[in-house]
Structure formats: structure tokens, C-alpha cells
Amino acid sequence: MNLTIGTLELNKTHSAHMGTGAINTNVNVGGVNGEKKGVEKTGSFKSYLLEAVDKMNSQQLKVSALQEQVITDPDSVDIHDVTTAMAKAQMSLNLAQTVIERVVKGWTDLSQNR
Numbered sequence: 001m002n003l004t005i006g007t008l009e010l011n012k013t014h015s016a017h018m019g020t021g022a023i024n025t026n027v028n029v030g031g032v033n034g035e036k037k038g039v040e041k042t043g044s045f046k047s048y049l050l051e052a053v054d055k056m057n058s059q060q061l062k063v064s065a066l067q068e069q070v071i072t073d074p075d076s077v078d079i080h081d082v083t084t085a086m087a088k089a090q091m092s093l094n095l096a097q098t099v100i101e102r103v104v105k106g107w108t109d110l111s112q113n114r
């Protein structure tokens with residue numbers, strides 16, 4: 001059994017695999033010139049990078065505050081929340097380090113090609 005949507009043809013191997021709902025053929029995957037609808041263009045790469053560093057810093061500060069709270073008043077904080085916050089902060093720090101290393105590598109590659 002075949003299903004045709006515009007120029008796309010799908011083969012159904014079993015009737016239970018496709019479900020019984022109607023198929024929406026009016027799917028808009030992009031806006032004008034491929035831009036996503038509902039996504040507002042932000043500033044430059046610099047502003048995006050500074051915003052990401054600020055968010056990473058706030059996660060680090062949150063972890064510090066939670067660790068201090070665990071030491072001063074252990075009953076008021078769930079240890080799982082502290083562990084989760086530490087993992088998030090560590091992941092954001094690793095991501096920031098990776099981005100910085102790649103930006104530096106890209107810059108050196110560009111400067112060597114000139």
C-alpha cells in the first residue's frame with residue numbers, strides 16, 4: 001500500500017504502522033527565505049556568546065549557593081538538587097571550553113591562510 005503526499009511517496013508495510021489519523025499535507029517548515037517562523041533574529045555572535053557565558057556563570061553561582069546551603073542547613077536542600085545543579089554547571093562549563101577552543105582554532109586557521 002502506497003501513500004502519496006505531493007511528490008513524496010511513502011510505502012506502508014503494515015496498516016498498523018501508519019495509524020488512523022489524518023495526514024496534514026500543509027506543513028510549513030520554514031518562513032520567508034528559509035527563516036523559521038516565531039524565531040526572532042538576535043544580535044551578533046558576540047552578544048549570543050556573552051549571553052551564554054552569563055548563563056553559565058549564573059549556573060556556577062547557583063551551585064555555589066546550593067553547596068553553601070547544604071553545609072549550613074542540610075535539611076533545607078535535597079542532595080539530588082545539588083547533584084543535578086552541579087552536573088548542569090559542569091556540562092555548561094565543558095561546552096563553553098569546547099566553544100572557546102574551536103573559536104581559537106578557527107581564528108588561527110583563518111590567520112594562517114592569509
